[in-house]
Amino acid sequence: xxxxxxxxxxxxxxxxxxxxxxxxxxxxxxxxxxxxxxxxxxxxxxxxxxxxxxxxxxxxxxxxxxxxxxxxxxxxxxxxxxxxxxxxxxxxxxxxxxxxxxxxxxxxxxxxxxxxxxxxxxxxxxxxxxxxxxxxxxxxxxxxxxxxxxxxxxxxxxxxxxxxxxxxxxxxxxxxxxxxxxxxxxxxxxxxxxxxxxxxxxxxxxxxxxxxxxxxxxxxxxxxxxxxxxxxxxxxxxxxxxxxxxxxxxxxx
Amino acid sequence: xxxxxxxxxxxxxxxxxxxxxxxxxxxxxxxxxxxxxxxxxxxxxxxxxxxxxxxxxxxxxxxxxxxxxxxxxxxxxxxxxxxxxxxxxxxxxxxxxxxxxxxxxxxxxxxxxxxxxxxxxxxxxxxxxxxxxxxxxxxxxxxxxxxxxxxxxxxxxxxxxxxxxxxxxxxxxxxxxxxxxxxxxxxxxxxxxxxxxxxxxxxxxxxxxxxxxxxxxxxxxxxxxxxxxxxxxxxxxxxxxxxxxxxxxx
Numbered sequence: 001x002x003x004x005x006x007x008x009x010x011x012x013x014x015x016x017x018x019x020x021x022x023x024x025x026x027x028x029x030x031x032x033x034x035x036x037x038x039x040x041x042x043x044x045x046x047x048x049x050x051x052x053x054x055x056x057x058x059x060x061x062x063x064x065x066x067x068x069x070x071x072x073x074x075x076x077x078x079x080x081x082x083x084x085x086x087x088x089x090x091x092x093x094x095x096x097x098x099x100x101x102x103x104x105x106x107x108x109x110x111x112x113x114x115x116x117x118x119x120x121x122x123x124x125x126x127x128x129x130x131x132x133x134x135x136x137x138x139x140x141x142x143x144x145x146x147x148x149x150x151x152x153x154x155x156x157x158x159x160x161x162x163x164x165x166x167x168x169x170x171x172x173x174x175x176x177x178x179x180x181x182x183x184x185x186x187x188x189x190x191x192x193x194x195x196x197x198x199x200x201x202x203x204x205x206x207x208x209x210x211x212x213x214x215x216x217x218x219x220x221x222x223x224x225x226x227x228x229x230x231x232x233x234x235x236x237x238x239x240x241x242x243x244x245x246x247x248x249x250x251x252x253x
Numbered sequence: 254x255x256x257x258x259x260x261x262x263x264x265x266x267x268x269x270x271x272x273x274x275x276x277x278x279x280x281x282x283x284x285x286x287x288x289x290x291x292x293x294x295x296x297x298x299x300x301x302x303x304x305x306x307x308x309x310x311x312x313x314x315x316x317x318x319x320x321x322x323x324x325x326x327x328x329x330x331x332x333x334x335x336x337x338x339x340x341x342x343x344x345x346x347x348x349x350x351x352x353x354x355x356x357x358x359x360x361x362x363x364x365x366x367x368x369x370x371x372x373x374x375x376x377x378x379x380x381x382x383x384x385x386x387x388x389x390x391x392x393x394x395x396x397x398x399x400x401x402x403x404x405x406x407x408x409x410x411x412x413x414x415x416x417x418x419x420x421x422x423x424x425x426x427x428x429x430x431x432x433x434x435x436x437x438x439x440x441x442x443x444x445x446x447x448x449x450x451x452x453x454x455x456x457x458x459x460x461x462x463x464x465x466x467x468x469x470x471x472x473x474x475x476x477x478x479x480x481x482x483x484x485x486x487x488x489x490x491x492x493x494x495x496x497x498x499x500x501x502x503x
Binding site for chain 1: 397398400401403404405406407408411415416419420422494495496497499500
């Protein structure tokens with residue numbers, strides 16, 4: 001589904017991503033984790049076609065990515081909902097600009113609203129919603145487009161712990177039903193361990209490690225020993241990095 | 254709604270009360286009695302005042318509509334394209350502060366003595382406010398909305414329709430409120446030259462004929478014209494910008 005080869009990206013001469021190689025199979029999920037400023041959001045923007053790489057290639061479904069794909073859904077940090085459109089119109093927007101017929105829009109939007117249990121919010125504006133509700137609308141806005149690839153940039157970072165877990169469950173539930181591929185960027189270790197088939201740890205623009213998560217999607221995973229083991233592993237990798245960074249900084253001084 | 258009606262009524266009562274106070278304290282024919290003026294106003298409204306008022310209303314709406322079409326377009330262009338702004342901004346900054354009203358004789362020579370010269374005078378006064386407000390409105394749109402729009406697959410036209418225009422619309426309404434006050438004042442002046450119809454002409458004509466009751470009736474008509482134009486903008490705001498009040502609360 002996704003093949004990333006020798007990807008480089010610089011922002012105003014500062015190298016943000018260096019030699020990134022990744023592969024995600026169809027229906028799989030990848031969680032990308034790393035400290036802030038490590039380049040993980042840039043990687044997501046490149047996968048979305050919102051930025052263009054300086055070097056290297058991204059292939060999605062064996063096709064070279066050159067711009068925004070019709071079947072990629074993107075959920076950005078702080079939701080990106082338009083404050084002047086109601087929940088219904090925010091969901092309908094993607095279909096409308098793709099030229100869908102009125103009846104089709106109505107049917108798809110209403111069904112997405114129902115699946116996400118936000119039908120009663122359809123005439124409200126984003127400013128009237130709680131964080132969790134806004135997040136559901138953002139998920140809905142991508143889902144109505146029936147994406148085969150969903151890209152999420154720290155989608156739950158602004159939510160409280162319980163709502164965050166609820167949204168993580170929702171993503172798994174929809175993923176199990178609709179079987180799309182997804183990439184999730186996060187700085188939350190538990191979230192990466194819960195939502196990634198594979199977990200890529202990024203350090204200073206480079207992939208430091210890619211871990212497999214054989215227990216992905218298991219029931220009550222959050223209470224299982226393996227879940228904590230994986231988190232411990234991730235934490236070790238991350239803190240090793242942190243120490244590494246400290247050392248680097250010291251030598252720079 | 255009831256409360257709003259009460260608000261307008263309160264304003265009316267306060268103005269009439271102050272007027273009475275002035276009428277009783279200043280012993281001069283120049284301050285007419287409010288009751289006498291209201292009598293003259295209602296007796297002459299449909300036969301005399303209304304044609305003048307409609308003429309002024311036509312001049313203002315024509316000028317505002319043309320200013321909106323061109324002002325918003327130029328504002329959007331300069332807001333979205335910094336390169337165009339680089340060339341247009343100095344031009345706008347140099348022309349904006351010029352006292353355009355001084356050019357009325359020039360406009361009357363170029364565009365005739367009739368409506369066109371008055372409407373053009375109003376346009377050159379109103380349009381700058383709209384250009385600058387629209388441009389600054391576009392610039393202040395958070396870049397996250399542009400990323401969100403592009404990620405949905407919007408093209409340039411979609412971005413204007415679904416993102417830029419709705420985002421700047423509340424600002425345009427504010428600019429309209431400010432410019433409508435200015436337009437009425439300028440029109441009052443312009444309507445004193447080579448016209449036979451217009452509320453400015455009616456007021457000044459009554460004044461020169463020392464008919465203060467009619468002069469005050471004309472002033473009341475101007476006030477009502479402004480009131481209904483402002484109310485019209487309020488209605489547009491309630492219909493299209495209700496999201497903004499909600500966002501402000503959060």
